[in-house]
Amino acid sequence: MKFKKVLRTAWEGLMLNKVRSFLTTLGVIIGVASVIVMLSVSAGTEAAIAEQINALGANLIIVSPMRGVPGAGRTMMIADAYAIEEQVVGIDGISAEQGPAPQIVKGNGITLESIAVIGTTADFPNVRDYAVASGAYFTADEDERKAKVVVLGAGIAKDLFGDTSPLGQTITVGTVKLTVIGVMEAKGMVSDVDYDGRVYLPINIVFQKFMSEMPIGGDRVRTIYVKADSQENIPSVITQITALLSERHDVSPSQPDFTVQTQQDIIATQEATTAAFRDLLAWVAGVSLLVGGIGIMNIMLVSVTERTREIGLRQALGARASDVLLQFLLEAVILSLAGGLVGVGMGVGGSYLFGMFGGMQTAIVPGSIPLAFGAAAVIGIFFGYYPATQAAKLDPIEALRRE
Amino acid sequence: MSKPLIEIQGMTKVYGMGEATVHALAGVDMTVEKGEFVAIMGHSGSGKSTLMNILGCLDRPTAGAYIFDGRDVSRLSKNELAEVRNQKLGFIFQSFNLLPRLSALSNVMLPMLYNMEEDISDEDAEKRAAASLQAVGLGERLHHQPNQLSGGQQQRVAIARALVNNPPLILADEPTGNLDSRSSVEIMEILHHLHKHGATIVMVTHEPDIAEHAGRVVCVKDGKILSDGHEGNNPCLNKRMA
Numbered sequence: 029m030k031f032k033k034v035l036r037t038a039w040e041g042l043m044l045n046k047v048r049s050f051l052t053t054l055g056v057i058i059g060v061a062s063v064i065v066m067l068s069v070s071a072g073t074e075a076a077i078a079e080q081i082n083a084l085g086a087n088l089i090i091v092s093p094m095r096g097v098p099g100a101g102r103t104m105m106i107a108d109a110y111a112i113e114e115q116v117v118g119i120d121g122i123s124a125e126q127g128p129a130p131q132i133v134k135g136n137g138i139t140l141e142s143i144a145v146i147g148t149t150a151d152f153p154n155v156r157d158y159a160v161a162s163g164a165y166f167t168a169d170e171d172e173r174k175a176k177v178v179v180l181g182a183g184i185a186k187d188l189f190g191d192t193s194p195l196g197q198t199i200t201v202g203t204v205k206l207t208v209i210g211v212m213e214a215k216g217m218v219s220d221v222d223y224d225g226r227v228y229l230p231i232n233i234v235f236q237k238f239m240s241e242m243p244i245g246g247d248r249v250r251t252i253y254v255k256a257d258s259q260e261n262i263p264s265v266i267t268q269i270t271a272l273l274s275e276r277h278d279v280s281p282s283q284p285d286f287t288v289q290t291q292q293d294i295i296a297t298q299e300a301t302t303a304a305f306r307d308l309l310a311w312v313a314g315v316s317l318l319v320g321g322i323g324i325m326n327i328m329l330v331s332v333t334e335r336t337r338e339i340g341l342r343q344a345l346g347a348r349a350s351d352v353l354l355q356f357l358l359e360a361v362i363l364s365l366a367g368g369l370v371g372v373g374m375g376v377g378g379s380y381l382f383g384m385f386g387g388m389q390t391a392i393v394p395g396s397i398p399l400a401f402g403a404a405a406v407i408g409i410f411f412g413y414y415p416a417t418q419a420a421k422l423d424p425i426e427a428l429r430r431e
Numbered sequence: 432m433s434k435p436l437i438e439i440q441g442m443t444k445v446y447g448m449g450e451a452t453v454h455a456l457a458g459v460d461m462t463v464e465k466g467e468f469v470a471i472m473g474h475s476g477s478g479k480s481t482l483m484n485i486l487g488c489l490d491r492p493t494a495g496a497y498i499f500d501g502r503d504v505s506r507l508s509k510n511e512l513a514e515v516r517n518q519k520l521g522f523i524f525q526s527f528n529l530l531p532r533l534s535a536l537s538n539v540m541l542p543m544l545y546n547m548e549e550d551i552s553d554e555d556a557e558k559r560a561a562a563s564l565q566a567v568g569l570g571e572r573l574h575h576q577p578n579q580l581s582g583g584q585q586q587r588v589a590i591a592r593a594l595v596n597n598p599p600l601i602l603a604d605e606p607t608g609n610l611d612s613r614s615s616v617e618i619m620e621i622l623h624h625l626h627k628h629g630a631t632i633v634m635v636t637h638e639p640d641i642a643e644h645a646g647r648v649v650c651v652k653d654g655k656i657l658s659d660g661h662e663g664n665n666p667c668l669n670k671r672m673a
């Protein structure tokens with residue numbers, strides 16, 4: 029019997045009971061659709077995280093005190109930042125940052141409570157890929173001579189001055205009067221930090237006015253961002269920074285009191301958490317595919333029992349065991365492939381809908397379509413095989429006698 | 432004279448084991464020439480269907496030889512038997528055995544689906560099926576489903592199906608068993624007509640007047656042939672026995 033003819037026979041067999049055939053494929057449809065949706069949701073989440081972290085700045089290397097090492101928070105000083113700037117080869121700039129406790133900000137007759145104050149060095153906009161929208165950022169010179177100037181985040185500027193220009197206006201941060209010399213471009217939330225809701229001050233003013241009362245000295249820094257001049261130089265820059273700071277802090281490079289990370293490291297850490305989440309979803313989707321397969325097997329077994337006489341008749345008319353096997357196997361495979369096809373459509377559609385209305389970023393993983401479809405085919409063959417063998421091994425006389 | 436179509440020697444069929452052993456056939460010798468119309472009669476349980484199943488290559492004898500159309504088919508593999516059934520045998524069953532929800536035409540096309548000898552195109556298959564239905568007087572009913580046809584018409588579809596691969600032997604196990612007398616007469620007329628045009632037919636029946644149509648009546652009892660032929664003292668044709 030020609031394959032094409034068996035295929036048609038199998039198709040006709042399914043068409044004789046359309047409703048049942050459709051219900052049988054439902055499990056596979058749901059399984060395949062959920063594989064695709066879940067993979068696209070987790071890929072979307074990963075993409076969103078990577079996007080955010082890259083928004084911190086390109087070729088960025090992040091130097092921070094080692095967490096969990098006693099006293100490490102006290103050892104990273106502004107002098108370390110200057111040393112890196114002067115001695116490390118292959119960098120495009122550094123930005124040391126420090127953030128004291130949030131302050132009350134007043135200006136234009138408006139008071140804002142609990143505003144984050146960030147002290148930075150002059151290269152901050154370049155290093156962090158965060159441009160000034162109007163006015164200018166302060167210079168290294170202004171920083172060094174502790175000029176009383178401030179650059180506003182876009183949100184703060186709007187809150188205080190509305191649509192009028194804040195440039196040249198005076199505001200009070202805590203108890204310090206500062207002149208507004210610039211407003212940053214709108215950047216929004218990046219990794220849970222609201223860049224627009226902060227004020228940016230020369231780091232030396234921050235040391236003097238906001239941190240000098242602290243018992244452990246004022247010129248500590250929270251983070252030193254180092255911008256490498258190219259992607260290729262990142263490893264060399266990391267090595268140099270590690271050697272330099274180890275020497276300055278008098279620690280072994282293998283047990284430093286600081287960390288030197290790239291965005292890739294941070295992305296990788298984040299991805300490790302989303303990967304666990306994704307794996308869980310993949311298991312859920314896999315199980316629903318499996319359940320779909322068992323559903324197919326179940327219905328095919330019922331079908332073989334119901335159609336015993338048909339099988340006996342076909343055998344009497346010359347169908348060999350292999351013809352019967354193939355017919356029922358193909359019925360199962362057609363069911364699961366049809367389920368796979370509809371499932372792919374629903375999965376792709378569902379991913380778009382999730383992305384548009386579900387409040388989460390989704391990215392359809394191209395590989396997930398052949399994966400889900402292939403899984404459906406394998407499931408059809410795997411779960412269709414047993415019922416098909418049951419059909420093929422029927423004895424024609426017995427089968428014809430059955431009611 | 433040409434070789435016989437069917438030659439059976441010392442055929443036995445034993446079911447079960449030990450205490451429960453049933454000798455459904457207990458040594459049957461029989462020869463059927465081409466062009467014969469043979470009726471097989473006998474009490475219920477005498478072994479008629481068992482014999483028909485072996486003649487129809489649906490089953491293999493426990494012992495004995497079965498030469499069909501010049502070939503020993505008693506030891507063929509299942510696949511070889513399937514091919515013999517497809518090519519050389521046409522079955523007519525008591526309960527018609529049409530596939531429900533398929534048209535008469537599709538039902539008649541089924542044997543061509545499994546024809547390994549020639550790859551029949553869909554068009555040819557339809558033509559041949561239509562011609563076969565025409566031959567049994569159902570040219571107007573090609574697209575009717577079984578449940579839209581009377582019992583007699585359904586059995587005629589089954590006959591068309593049995594004829595469509597032009598087999599040398601037609602086997603009918605109680606073809607009129609489920610039919611009223613008028614339909615029975617119609618079916619017998621068709622079989623009669625086929626016989627006149629050279630078909631070889633072996634038919635099981637309980638009814639003597641149906642058996643009358645056959646040129647030869649084989650009477651079976653307890654798995655053995657009691658008498659063979661149309662002579663008046665054939666016990667199966669004795670109306671009291673029927």
Ligand SMILES: Nc1ncnc2c1ncn2[C@@H]1O[C@H](COP(=O)(O)OP(=O)(O)OP(=O)(O)O)[C@@H](O)[C@H]1O
Pocket residue numbers: 446447453454455473474475476477478479480481482
């Ligand atoms: N598969 C089987 N297993 C065991 N015994 C069987 C089997 N098939 C038939 N028999 C037995 O073999 C004997 C002959 O059965 P068979 O069906 O050939 O009778 P029959 O002449 O066709 O009867 P009926 O007129 O009722 O159709 C019976 O005793 C029956 O019980």
Ligand SMILES: [Mg+2]
Pocket residue numbers: 479480481
């Ligand atoms: Mg019988």
